[in-house]
Amino acid sequence: MKGEADEIALSVQDLREVTGFAAACAEAVLDVFESDQPDDSRPREAVDAAWAFARGGERGQELRDRAWAALKAAKNTDTAAAGEAARAAMAAAAAAYLHPLARSTQVKHILGAAAHGARAAELAADDDRNVAAAHLRRAAHLATPAVVDVLGRFPAAPSGGGRVGELTRTLDAALRAHTRAE
Structure with missing residues (x-):
């Protein structure tokens, strides 16, 4: 899907790789x-x-519906940690809809599940930032070369977004630094 200068080339296989990473x-x-x-x-x-x-299925309405349903579940939790875990699930399903636009906000489609997951783990551990850091390290190990390649086609993660935005930027920087170090 190549096009204008602000478009990113993305194949269905790229989307499957990103979605598999997000699901994990x-x-x-x-x-x-x-x-x-x-x-x-x-x-x-x-x-x-x-x-x-990620394993070869359709990218259709059911996937979108499951993402929206997970977001609704996030709004009906008793704890902030549970809400962030549901948002991680929503982000996993939404990863399949990464847009081929050279916009920093698209990085959330790639790393959102990991960032929300790290925040969920952090909150579940009484806001222990070391737990979030460990979760991000595990996520970085889950990122295949294909995922890192797709990430590298986009601008760096955007500013803002509170703690989840901070976690997104931390993982983004770590994955990009790993690529430069190779």
Whole structure:
């Protein structure tokens, strides 16, 4: 999908790689949500839908619906940690909809599940920033060369976004530094 100067070349396989990475990051914190809301399967269904796409499935309405449902689940939690875990699941399903636009905001489609997951883990550990840092290190190890390549086609993560934005920028910088070090 190549086009104008502000477009990024993205293949369906690129989208599958990014979505698989996002699903793995979100899956790591599903238990945070499920311990808060054991009868609500919406975030797990969003992660499952993300995995289905990553493994060759359709990028259709069901995937979008699962992402929106996970976001709605995030708004009905008893703890902030559970809400962030549901947002990680939403971001995993939404990763399939990374747009081929050279905009820093698109980095959230790539790294949002990892950042929300890190924040969920941090909050679940009484706001322990070391837990978020460890979660980001695990996420960095999950990022395949293909994911890092896609990330490198976009501008660096945008400013703002509170703590989740900070976590996004931290992971973005780490992945880009790793690429430069090779």
